[in-house]
Amino acid sequence: MKAFLEQMDTFFDPKAVAVIGASRRTMKAGHVIFKNFVINSQRNLFKAKLYPVNPTEDTIQGFKCYSSVLDIPGEVDLAVIVVPAKFVPGVMHELAEKKVRAAAIITSGFSEIGNHELEKEVADIAKEAGIRVLGPNCLGVYDSSTGVDMLFLPETKTLSTGDEVVATPRPRPGPIAIVTQSGAFGAAALDYLAGKQMGVSKFVSFGNKADVTASEMLKYLLHDEKTHVMLMYAESIDKGREFMDVAREVTCIKPVICLKVGRSAAGARAAASHTGSIAGSDE
Template sequence: MNKLKTKAENLHAFFAPKSVAVVGATKKINKAGHVIFKNFVENKRRGVFKGEVFPVNPHEDSILGFQCYPSVTKIPVDLELVVVVVPAEIVPEIMEDAASKRVKAVVIISSGFSEIGNHELENKVLSIAKKAGIRILGPNCLGVYDSKTGVDMLFLPETKILTTGEEVIATPRPMPGNIAMVTQSGAFGVAALDYLTGRQIGVSKFVSFGNKCDVDEAEMLHYLLHDEETRVILLYIEDIKSGREFIKIAKEVAKKKPIVALKAGRTKAGARAAASHTGAL
């Protein structure tokens, strides 16, 4: 378990990074890159997110008042976390840049990998990460929401502008609480968050890991075991990578924190849907 504890400590950069770069940040308000970058900016202005945030886009000079950089390698400080929101074919190049920058963790929001049969591209990305000691969440995921640290990668805008010019709440974020949600399906996760928000049930952390080419449910459970903000864990999974390891860790975690798990893809139709959704078999 010591090895797992070290791994769990390595996951901390996903939830409380001292610095984060959003690759694919843009001024186009309908794009995921804009929404995610704006989430960090707004939470920083509110005093919730304490880290530094940097937009990366070679075609922009500045976004939301922040200087834009053409590459993560051009950012003048050490980076802990990189959020990637660019087309899949560009991701290996971004990973090489992250490796040279000695980034700790990368969240790949982008789709277009094993979920559509593009295993070679996903393996290439993972190979770069392993050589550099980078942890990956995703690809094809919604990333992380942490109610305490202000990390918010949900690319559904919190507010929207009406035709009257009035700004209204569009996708309210859940209040802080003690429930952590770990989900392989972003759509299921967002629906669950919406339900919890409507019922005023608080959330400590939300993790969507999509294709989970690197970080999986077993590691995340072990991380949450040591998370002081979490008392209960909700888990939605379409497949389990290492069944015995998962059961072993789940038994340890469940001694201290209840786990409520929903396993999808148990029927033939469900298995087909899961395979096309996150590449799960």
């Protein structure tokens, strides 16, 4: 259990992060995500080492850029992947060689559009190397206390007038953890909680769930001292008996509110097109 908790903790409190696909182009997800880390570093909230990876750039936001994660000096324990889907297997092989412990694959273009073999290839590489993976096709992680922020939704935006306004507010630290398969639901929940001045401990977006499951995340959050209650949004439940066993264990100590979609045939079709999930009808 200790080894499991330590590896899962890498997603939320890493020692060194590589953003693979970091970009200077402001409209790119890789730009927004890397900027999130930079801003939180300037706020003295994010305290880990930070490395942008992009073979076409020399520097990004004042940070030396590396062509490959293999060129980074020292260890990297968390990778945030924001490159086109076809390049992800190659990146995963490099992460395996670098002995990276965890990866969040923000990139879409996998099982949600029928590319099941590509997703399986990525999952197989990760499994063989012992890398835990969130995603693909996800928003990743937001941790209010460590400054890890993989959301490619900018916190502020600049209007045509030049005024900067809040776009996607981040909630303050608090006792609520959000575990969601839908990034859109997760973003809406964060926005609502921020508006109500309700605090969040951790936010996790699974996407296609190629590796890390809801059961594992609930088990991890059970041992997280900052989390007192969990809000979960699921489009599919894998290994239902295992999930119920974990849920019973967790809810003896911490409440879990679970919203399950795909209860109708139409809902199941929507889930399949969104994250490639097979959600059964309740009829």
